[in-house]
Amino acid sequence: MENRDVLGVAVIGTGKMGADHVRRIQQVTSGARVVAVVDVDRERAELVAGRVDGCTAYTDPVAAMASTDVDAVLIASPGAAHEAALLAAFSRDLPVLCEKPLTPDAASALRVLEAERRLGRRRVQVGFMRRYDAEYLKLKSLLDTGQLGRPLMLHNRHRNLASPPWWTSAMHINDSVVHEMDVTRWLLGQEITAVTVLFPRPSGNAPEGLQDPQFVVMETDGGALVDVEINVNCGFGYQVQAEVVCERGTARIGDGQDMVVSTAGRWGGTIAQDFIERFEDAYDREVQAWVDATRRGEVTGPSVWDGYAVAAVCEAGVRAQREGRRVEAELVEKPALYD
Ligand code: NAD
Ligand code: ISE
Numbered sequence: 001m002e003n004r005d006v007l008g009v010a011v012i013g014t015g016k017m018g019a020d021h022v023r024r025i026q027q028v029t030s031g032a033r034v035v036a037v038v039d040v041d042r043e044r045a046e047l048v049a050g051r052v053d054g055c056t057a058y059t060d061p062v063a064a065m066a067s068t069d070v071d072a073v074l075i076a077s078p079g080a081a082h083e084a085a086l087l088a089a090f091s092r093d094l095p096v097l098c099e100k101p102l103t104p105d106a107a108s109a110l111r112v113l114e115a116e117r118r119l120g121r122r123r124v125q126v127g128f129m130r131r132y133d134a135e136y137l138k139l140k141s142l143l144d145t146g147q148l149g150r151p152l153m154l155h156n157r158h159r160n161l162a163s164p165p166w167w168t169s170a171m172h173i174n175d176s177v178v179h180e181m182d183v184t185r186w187l188l189g190q191e192i193t194a195v196t197v198l199f200p201r202p203s204g205n206a207p208e209g210l211q212d213p214q215f216v217v218m219e220t221d222g223g224a225l226v227d228v229e230i231n232v233n234c235g236f237g238y239q240v241q242a243e244v245v246c247e248r249g250t251a252r253i254g255d256g257q258d259m260v261v262s263t264a265g266r267w268g269g270t271i272a273q274d275f276i277e278r279f280e281d282a283y284d285r286e287v288q289a290w291v292d293a294t295r296r297g298e299v300t301g302p303s304v305w306d307g308y309a310v311a312a313v314c315e316a317g318v319r320a321q322r323e324g325r326r327v328e329a330e331l332v333e334k335p336a337l338y339d
Pocket of ligand 1: 039
């Protein structure tokens with residue numbers, strides 16, 4: 001790989017995110033090209049491969065990784081398929097960008113962590129892409145200056161237009177709030193120690209039987225309190241907002257006011273309709289950062305430790321939902337590889 005000018009990437013999973021990453025690598029990212037795509041749905045893999053010159057379609061990730069054209073792997077299959085793909089990439093010592101969640105539970109995340117530790121060096125950047133969003137980056141820089149004093153509370157609103165038919169109440173945590181869990185640890189530099197989930201009366205927009213919205217409260221080892229309104233059938237768009245309350249002030253992002261139009265006695269703007277639109281720049285920056293680091297022979301960004309820590313907090317969150325009580329999150333000791 002070090003001898004090639006352009007990184008040859010295999011994209012595993014060519015659904016909504018995978019297909020968008022293929023487009024991104026071909027049209028936006030510099031220093032990389034897609035040489036292989038993999039999907040258990042052969043037609044889907046062939047459709048996406050057909051859009052890219054010199055790209056081969058596979059149905060088996062291991063076969064794609066065996067190709068000498070492949071220098072690096074982007075995993076965008078569903079979370080349950082990530083562990084097998086990660087371990088296959090480790091066995092060929094290939095660098096990986098793995099979409100969130102690292103894996104669906106703490107035990108499998110720990111297996112991945114142990115496998116990477118045995119390699120003796122980091123190989124994986126985990127796809128917690130809020131860390132690459134311009135507004136989140138600005139918020140993080142401000143907090144890091146210490147001008148506002150210590151952070152006391154973090155309020156988050158995470159709203160999706162509508163949930164797909166297969167959505168479950170646990171997915172509010174594992175699929176959506178997983179982002180705020182990472183954001184909390186990264187923005188505040190603190191670990192999450194306990195989770196409580198409260199349920200307001202379900203929205204009439206939500207499918208029958210789905211607990212939506214939910215209100216998640218997290219505690220941190222630095223004494224901060226974090227809340228997340230997760231509302232996956234808000235009906236009006238895709239909104240992700242965060243406000244940090246510090247000792248000497250507050251800072252808020254995500255209001256999306258890049259242009260305000262006044263006309264006919266009203267003023268207002270537009271609301272993004274999905275994550276692809278809202279976080280387009282963040283995905284671009286995330287993938288470029290991965291390609292650049294990989295070409296330098298480095299691994300940067302969210303680590304397998306971050307993926308594991310969030311998986312452990314998710315597990316606490318799902319138990320908190322089921323058992324209707326505050327549940328503490330437990331982490332193993334952090335290996336030196338991730339200091
Ligand atoms: P999707 O269902 O649209 O696509 C998944 C694709 O993977 C499908 O085409 C499916 O056939 C294929 N697949 C299933 N098992 C596979 C396997 N073992 N090997 C290869 N391909 C397999 O899902 P999506 O919305 O694109 O989500 C994919 C990943 O991206 C998930 O991890 C999800 O959490 C993540 N995601 C991240 C964001 C973000 O904002 N960062 C947004 C959406 C999804
Ligand atoms: C999706 O998988 C994502 O990661 C989006 O960023 C999130 O907003 C959405 O709720 C998830 O389903």
